[in-house]
Each structure stands twice: as structure tokens, then as C-alpha cells.
Amino acid sequence: MLIIGERINSTRPRIQEAIKARNAPGILKEARSQLDAGAHYIDINCAVTSGDELQDMDWAISVVQSGIPDVNICIDSPNYLAIEKALKVYKAGGRVFINSITGEDQRIEKIVPLAVRGDTKLIALTMDETGMPNTAEERFRLAKRIVDKVERLGFNTENLYFDALIRPISTEPDQAREFLRSIPMIKALGRVKTICGLSNVSYGLPSRGTINAAFLAMAAQSGLDAAILDPTDRHMSSSIAASMALLGGDEYCAGYIRAFREAKLQ
Ligand code: THG
Secondary structure (H helix, E strand, O other): EEEEEEEEEEEOHHHHHHHHHOOOHHHHHHHHHHHOOOOOOEEEEOOOOOOOHHHOOOOOOOOOOOOOOOOOEEEEEEHHHHHHHHHHOOOOOOOOEEEOOOOOOHHHHHHHHHHHHHHHHEEOOOOOEOOOOOOOOHHHHHHHHHHHHHOOOOHHEEEEEEEEOOOOOOOOOOOOHHHHHHHHHHOOOOEEEEEHHHHHHHHOOHHHHHHHHHHHHHHHHHHOEEEEOOOOHHHHHHHHHHHHHHHHHHHHHHHHHHHHHHHOOO
16 A cells, blocks of 8 residues: 655644744654655645745755655645646655645646646545535546546546545544445546545544544555555554555565564554
């Protein structure tokens, strides 16, 4: 499973402060600890700062790539201008995820050409101007419409990752089931892949790591290809290692045993 480390996100007060104060070592440390914990990509989100998102994004990406030249990044912004700027700034030898498009035509038309040019991976949220779907079938129908539009713009759908948007089970108890049901349906659309920002599922509940870890194992069984999460959280690293070993993706459980030796398991 592809792991995207979520910790460099301006919704976290600590990160918001570090961005504002231009605390480069603080940001770099967050990137390094997530890579050490097994992240393949580092998500960078500067949408919720008091400053200018474009400048903040430019700064944060420069900091991370100057310290880690081969870092892979995930540009996380609702603003296509910030995504465009981030792609210009990023000069490292790694790979890029754009996070994200939705079913909205304007966003697709602005962002997909940027992704085609750079051979980058693209996250598509199964939502549009009418809102977020409730059922697996609605998620599937939205994904199908997005695949058709994105293919028409020349994007290689092997690099398209659908995020079927998990919602808190504390207020909507059927949402984990509908999300999980949608994964194989969406994957049947072709070579497309699936991804999820896990932690929403447990919002409003105690011991969130317990729910997140169980949900990750279920999603892995359903075919989830990638996850946006905190890889330094041992609930998460344990669930990933156990799920990969159980699903046969970890020959002789070598990865699981290594995770244990590196004290990454609970
Ligand atoms: N899908 C996609 N992208 C996403 C999300 C998604 N990007 C943002 C988000 N969701 C994933 N990233 C984070 C980053 C940080 C936190 C949660 C998700 C986080 N949450 C704590 C909480 O929820 O309580 C805040 C606690 C803290 O201050 O540290 O940290 O779904 N495509």
C-alpha cells in the first residue's frame, strides 16, 4: 500500500505556527520522521494559514526538497493556482501527487492538463458541485463520469486515484460500509486506483486510533491502494504491516518482522 504522510497540514496548530514563523527545521523534521516511519509521499497542505497560501506552499515545498532532494510530494490544495505554483517550485528528483480534482468541470479542465504534462499521479474526490454521495452506487457513478472526462483530456488513468471520501461513523453509521462497498466497484472501472484520508472515519469517537486501524485493515482487504495517514502513529504502522502480511503482499512476513525489529509495532 502506498502511504502518504499527512502531518504537514496547516489545520494542525503546530504546523500553522511553523509556516507562519518560517521554521524550516520544524517542517523538515516532520517530513523526515514520516519518511523514517514508512511514508512514500509527503502531503503538503498550507490552505489554513493566515498568510498567502501560494507563498506558504512555495516556501514549504522548497524547505522539504532542499533537505531531502529525492522526496516525493503530494500537493494538497483546494486552490488550483496553489497547485500550479507548487508544480513550478518542485524541482526534486521525486514523484508528485496532485490532491485533488473533483467532478467539477472547471477544476478538471484547469488541473488535469498540469498533471498530463508532468506525468504525475492525480487524486479525484468523488464529489461535485451537488455535494457528496451517500451510497456506494452514487460514488461509483461519479467516479465513472470523472474517468470519462479525465481520459478525454489525455490523462493516463493508471495514475488516477479515487478518494471515495469516508465520513464519520459517529454521526453516519452506514458510511464505512458504503465506502468499503464502493472500492471494488470503482476499481472495476479499469486501471484506476483508490485512496483514502483515513482519520475522518473516527471523528467524534474515543481512542480514534483503534477505529482507524480496524478500518485500514478492512479497506486493505477491499482493495484500497493508497492511504493518507500519520505513519508515525503506531496504530497505523501496525495495521498496515499486519494487513500486508495477512493479504499475502509481504513474502514470508519479512516486512512485518522488520517493522517489529524497528519497534514500529504496538
Ligand atoms: N482526502 C484527501 N486529502 C486529504 C484528506 C482526505 N487531505 C487532508 C486530510 N483529508 C488528510 N490530512 C490530515 C492531516 C492532519 C489531520 C487529519 C488529516 C489531523 N487531524 C487531527 C484530528 O482530526 O483531530 C488534528 C489533531 C492535531 O491537531 O494534530 O492532524 O480525506 N484526498
